[in-house]
Amino acid sequence: MRTTHDEQELRMRVRQMRWEADRVVSLDLERIDGGDLPAWTPGAHVDLHLPGVITRQYSLTGAPADRRTWRIAVLHEESGRGGSRAVHTQVRAGDELTVVGPRNNFPLDPASDYLFVAGGIGITPLVPMLAAAEAAGASWRLVYGGRTRSAMAFASALAAAHPKRVDVVPQDERGLLDLPSLLGNLAPETQVYCCGPEPLLAAVEALCLADRLHVERFAARPRSETEPGAERAFEVVLQQSGDVVPVAPGQSVLEALEARGLDVPNSCREGICGTCETKVIDGIPDHRDSLLSDEERAANDTMMVCVGRALSDRLVLDL
Structure with missing residues (x-):
């Protein structure tokens, strides 16, 4: 199962908003009651309940040691x-929002050497990872990498703080990331953490061994036409009640x-946040x-409903 901490539903206030890059704004969130926030580790995200009955997931990009502030970008x-x-367009400093979390599907595992690869807003979960790797x-x-330097949140601060460790690659100045060179000669102990748009993740996955690669997606992975799973009917048995629920072709278990x-x-x-894992x-x-x-996936012990x-005629779930 995914890594969770003290996951809670909290009423929070937007203490401040700040421009971090072109079209990128950060929000500093605090509890309305002024209390400490649940602990979290690098890679964690929260669910933000927004106006219009919208819920979206955003990575925590601040400092885990700060128990009074959660920062997202x-x-x-x-x-x-x-x-x-x-x-x-709607959220402003002083507004109150419901926030659920933290939940961590992208934990930083202990290692002696890391390569972090970010594309655009994919820098957000990696920022606290850099600090954790440095502290360890x-x-x-x-x-x-990013399209332009002005659109790359936190780039200037990170490069200034770690000039020998951080390589900022704006596409309009230096072209696309040279992934074959970057990933082609890694030390055996190097663990690779990557977050960004799907083309970047797919390219990294094609070049990097799975046992050293850790990725986080902000959108669902495109489904290949060659993947198994005909759109046919099947049944779901709810273990706790014994109820049998039919699932129609083209319908998810949740639906x-x-x-x-x-x-x-x-x-x-x-299928990207882990809330419905069953x-x-x-x-x-x-x-x-x-x-x-x-x-x-091969173990088939859990699924995102x-x-x-189902590939079988019947699924029995712990529901």
């Missing part, structure tokens, strides 16, 4: 689903459960999420 995506637009005495470097009036925790509905008792899931590793279906 949001890119205004014109072609997005409305979450970033709500942050940029590990060797590390960051290669950070079928909701059609039955069942309330299952969920958030992203894209234990599998029996059957073979059709994993369509972007979270589980190849080993976890918001996008998942």
